[in-house]
Amino acid sequence: MNKNITILFLCFLFTSFLDAQKIIAIKCGQLLDVRTGQVNNNQTIVIKGNIIQSVTPPGALAKIKADTLIDLSDYFVLPGLIDCHTHVLLQADATSEDYDVQILKQSIPYRTIRAVRSCNIALMNGFTTIRDLGTEGAGFADVDLKKAINNNIIPGPRMFVSTLAINTTGHYPIKESDYAWELHFPKGLQEITGADEGRRAVREQIAHGADWIKIYADRGYYKLDDGSYRSLPNFTTEEISAIGDEATRSHKKMAAHAMTRDGIIAAINAGASSIEHGFGMDDDCIRLMVQKNVYWVPTIFVNDYVAEGRARDGNPINKYFSESEPALFSKAIKAGVKIAYGTDIGGYDWDQPEAKDFEYMVQYGLSPLQAIQTATINAADLLSQQNKIGEIKPGAFADIIAVKGDPTKDVKLLQQIQWVMKDGKVWKNTK
Numbered sequence: 001m002n003k004n005i006t007i008l009f010l011c012f013l014f015t016s017f018l019d020a021q022k023i024i025a026i027k028c029g030q031l032l033d034v035r036t037g038q039v040n041n042n043q044t045i046v047i048k049g050n051i052i053q054s055v056t057p058p059g060a061l062a063k064i065k066a067d068t069l070i071d072l073s074d075y076f077v078l079p080g081l082i083d084c085h086t087h088v089l090l091q092a093d094a095t096s097e098d099y100d101v102q103i104l105k106q107s108i109p110y111r112t113i114r115a116v117r118s119c120n121i122a123l124m125n126g127f128t129t130i131r132d133l134g135t136e137g138a139g140f141a142d143v144d145l146k147k148a149i150n151n152n153i154i155p156g157p158r159m160f161v162s163t164l165a166i167n168t169t170g171h172y173p174i175k176e177s178d179y180a181w182e183l184h185f186p187k188g189l190q191e192i193t194g195a196d197e198g199r200r201a202v203r204e205q206i207a208h209g210a211d212w213i214k215i216y217a218d219r220g221y222y223k224l225d226d227g228s229y230r231s232l233p234n235f236t237t238e239e240i241s242a243i244g245d246e247a248t249r250s251h252k253k254m255a256a257h258a259m260t261r262d263g264i265i266a267a268i269n270a271g272a273s274s275i276e277h278g279f280g281m282d283d284d285c286i287r288l289m290v291q292k293n294v295y296w297v298p299t300i301f302v303n304d305y306v307a308e309g310r311a312r313d314g315n316p317i318n319k320y321f322s323e324s325e326p327a328l329f330s331k332a333i334k335a336g337v338k339i340a341y342g343t344d345i346g347g348y349d350w351d352q353p354e355a356k357d358f359e360y361m362v363q364y365g366l367s368p369l370q371a372i373q374t375a376t377i378n379a380a381d382l383l384s385q386q387n388k389i390g391e392i393k394p395g396a397f398a399d400i401i402a403v404k405g406d407p408t409k410d411v412k413l414l415q416q417i418q419w420v421m422k423d424g425k426v427w428k429n430t431k
C-alpha cells in the first residue's frame, strides 16, 4: 500500500472511530425510572455512540465533556416504547374486502413501499421497537424492511419479524368460497397440513430470517348462552406440537393468535410465549397463563375499531368481545397474568393512534405506570431483550422518547410524542 494512502486510511479509521464514540448528553426535565416508577428531576443521560453510558444526578452536567448537548429540560423523558403486535405490511382490514384488495390488487413492492411509511409512523409514534407478526401475503418483505432500517436506508423501529405466519390448510383468507372456485388465490400466510409440513414451515421461515414464529391457533369464534366463548382449533395436537418443538429447537419463541380456550390451551401446551388477542379466554386459560408465565398481548383498540365493520359484514363477535373485555382484563390482571403491549396496528389504519391501548388499560384497571411497563420492561422481557431496550440505564441502547407533561399522571400524553431517539440518533425533534 502506498504510504499516503496508508495515512489516509488510518485517518479514515480514526475519524470513523471518533464518530462512533461521539458523546451526547441529554438534559432531562423529568426522567422516569420505569422499573420503580420514580420520576427524577434534572438528570442527565450520557450516551456514547448508540449505548447509554450513565444517568447522572443534577449538577453533574458541568463535568461531562459532551460533543452534543440536547436540552429536554422542558420535557418528560422515558424509554422508547415497544409494540409487540404490528403489521407494517397491512393497511387496515376491518372487512374481508379491505384485506382481499391489498392481496389481490397491490403488488408486494407496492405494499412494501407503503410499509416504509408504516415503519416511519411507528418510530414517530415513539415506538422504537416493534414485533411484527406476519406479512399477510407479502412474503418475506418484513425481513427486507428490517434490513433497510438496520442499514440506515429508511427510518424505522428495531424490528423483530415473523415473516409468513402459519395456519392449517383452508383456514385463512383469501377464502376460496368468496370467489370462482376454479381460480387459485394467494394466501395471507403459509398453510400446512401435518406435523412434517409444520416443521418444514418453521425451518423455512427461520432460514429466511424469522425472529419469531407466529401461528393462528383458532378460528370461528362464537358465544354460548352462558356468555362464555368457544372456537374451532386450527391445528391437530401433532401439528401444533411439532411447530412449537421446531421453534424451540432453534431457540425461537412462538406467538399465538388465539381467542378462546380451544386455541389458547393448545398453543400454551405447544410452548407459545404469548397469546395474541385472547378476547374470549376463560378462568382455565388465565390459570394456565399465570402458571406457565405466558404473556397476554390484549390488542384492545383494534377490536373496537373493527367491530362495527365486521358486524355490518354479518359477524358481530368483535362487538361481544368489546362488551366482555373490561371485566376479562381486570380479572386477568388480578390473577397475575403478565401483559405486554401490542396494538395490531395495520389491522387498523396507521393514521390511528398506536398509543390508544394505554388509555384502555388504565380504564380497565392498570395504573398509568403499569400500562407504560407493558410497553417497556414487560415487552423487553417477552422479546428476551431485557437490559437492552425498554429501560434507560447504562448498557442499554439509546432508545429514548420525550413528551410534554407527566404520562404517569395522564397516559393519553403518550399519543403526543414530541421527541424520539433510536440507537443514539434523533429521529423526531421538538418544535
Ligand SMILES: [Zn+2]
Residues within 6 Å of the ligand: 085, 086, 087, 133, 344, 347
Ligand atoms: Zn395481528
